[in-house]
Amino acid sequence: MSSHDERRRVAIPRRSTKGPLDVDDDPLAALSQSQHALPVDRVRSPSRPSASPAPRSPRLKSPISPSPAEPPALKDFSFLQDPSAYHVLPAATVPAPFLNAPNTPSVASPIDTLLLSGHYRLAAIAAARNLVTSTPPTDYTTLFHLLHIRLACLCLINEHALAAQEAKVFGDLSSSFYNADDGRGKHLVPWELRVLVVRLAALGYGEWRKGVMGYYELARECREQFTKTEDEAEKGAWSVRLRDCGIRVANVLVEMGDLEGAGRHLAGLGAAENESRDLKLMETLVWLRLGDVTAARRCLADVSDSNEEDLLEGTLQALIHLADSDYTSAASAFEALRDKHPSDAMVSQNLAVCLLYMGRIAEAKTLLEDLAGESLPFHSLVFNLSTIFELRTERNRDSKIGLASRIATRNVDGSVGWEMSNADFKL
Structure with a gap:
């Protein structure tokens, strides 16, 4: 039975044999019926490239041995371009201020620009669109690059389960199909992407x-x-x-x-x-x-x-004090680091955590609120500040929504406005 996603391109009529990724429990089969599939009118399967290997001479009876003058057939990765493998991203998990932010760029913006400005949801959408509609099925370098962006961005917006489902589009990455036909057997998929896929197998489903x-x-x-x-x-x-x-x-x-x-x-x-x-x-x-x-x-x-002046090593030394419940030493270490690196938001955020453990909640709140208004926002900053809101008042929801509005409407050279989820704000 022929597969709905053609696994390789050859210059001969398709035979009844299965390709290297054709297995009985095809992980793409279940996704094809997903209710979250992208609409067909928005994302369409790409057309075949015009250039293709020359037809085989009728005098050749062997269906396996190619003509010496014929170029080798390129591997067809069109199964990675199945629109049903990529889901519509849910909006229910996103605070309203981020959905209606005035400075949100267009999804048609260059992906690199979206990544640099922290708009990971839009970058994930753009990567999926380009992957499905704008990339030749034999250009595996671009396909893998776009898939890497898609999966990484889903992780950055806390959609690990969706990323784990979409990573199944690869099938078995240990298959020889993913090896180069150059005699050396080099794996075509970048190492970092393979490590991410393994991580998603564990993280997405526990x-x-x-x-x-x-x-x-x-x-x-x-x-x-x-x-x-x-x-x-x-x-x-x-x-x-x-x-x-x-x-x-x-x-x-x-x-x-x-x-x-x-x-x-x-x-x-x-x-x-x-x-x-x-x-x-x-x-x-x-x-x-x-x-x-x-x-x-x-x-x-x-x-x-x-090097005692090194930021990373100094931070780890302070974290060791924190893990040892020596909050005073940890706070002193982070204060020293902050004097040397006043613009490093992570150091200031860790200092605020130490102050929180020491019962100096008002100081921690002021420090985190200043960070939220001046630095690039990040998940732990928002989560810790939301925790302080909960500790200070029972009517903390308004404070959390106000924080989300302030972050969503900021626009400093297009680099701020990172979308976060309700979970980050503990909503």
């Missing part, structure tokens, strides 16, 4: 074991590629990716509630030779998440090129 399995599969590929390549730079890249997968497994175990297992796994990774600074900082955060302050201090002390 199926954490799928996330662990997905990271182990990526780790297996890292080991294989590390063994195959002779280029030292490539070896280094695969080694970093392998370590990254290991730390992400520990993070998923923390989210599963298996803190003991996460600690054993992370300790079992051992010390990597010449481990990058970013990975060390990432590992420190995971140690903090599972509550091992001693291990977090030890890991942070191992960061290469340590």
Whole structure:
């Protein structure tokens, strides 16, 4: 039976065999009947490109061996352009001020502009439209780039479940169909996008074991590629990716509630030779998440090129004090960082959290309100300020809606106006 989404383009009549992504439980089949599918009159399937391989000579009887003069057939990724795989984004979760903001740009604006200005919902819509209507089915580089934007933007607007559903459009990313036909078998899908898809498998449905399995599969590929390549730079890249997968497994175990297992796994990774600074900082955060302050201090002390003036390291040192319930030391550390980095909103926000824990609610409220009016808004800032509204008065809903209105109507060089959900404002 022929599939509704043609998996590859060849220059011969379609045979009855199945493609590499044709499986009995096709994840796209269920999505085709989704009630949230984009209207057909708004998003249409793209037409076939005019250029195609020359027809096969009738003298050739073999349906497999191509003519030496015939160019190889390009892989057809048109199954990624199925409109029913991409959902209409719900508006019920968005505060009214953001839906009616006066400075909202057009969805036809360049995607890069929408991303820079923080309009992630519009960027997600634009990415889906361009993916479905404006990209040739053989231009996999552009298709994967647009899909990456779409899924990442859905995560940024807290639509993880939708992102997890839409990520199923890939099918089995471990299939050889996604490997390049150059003899080296290089995977066509960018590594960062594959990591995101694994993350969504765990985060979107709370199926954490799928996330662990997905990271182990990526780790297996890292080991294989590390063994195959002779280029030292490539070896280094695969080694970093392998370590990254290991730390992400520990993070998923923390989210599963298996803190003991996460600690054993992370300790079992051992010390990597010449481990990058970013990975060390990432590992420190995971140690903090599972509550091992001693291990977090030890890991942070191992960061290469340590610099007391460094913002990230200083922030982690202050967070370690905070995790150890030493609020006075944490507040002092964040105040020192704020003196050195007065324009860093995250430092000021963490200082406000310390003041809140110390019972200095009025000071924390003033600090967060100043941030909401001057800096670029972000989720934790809004959530913490909404929490302070709840602590100060029972009639806090008006304060939350007023905060949403102030953020939605701001317009500083087009960089402010980030859309947030009701959950961010605790509405």
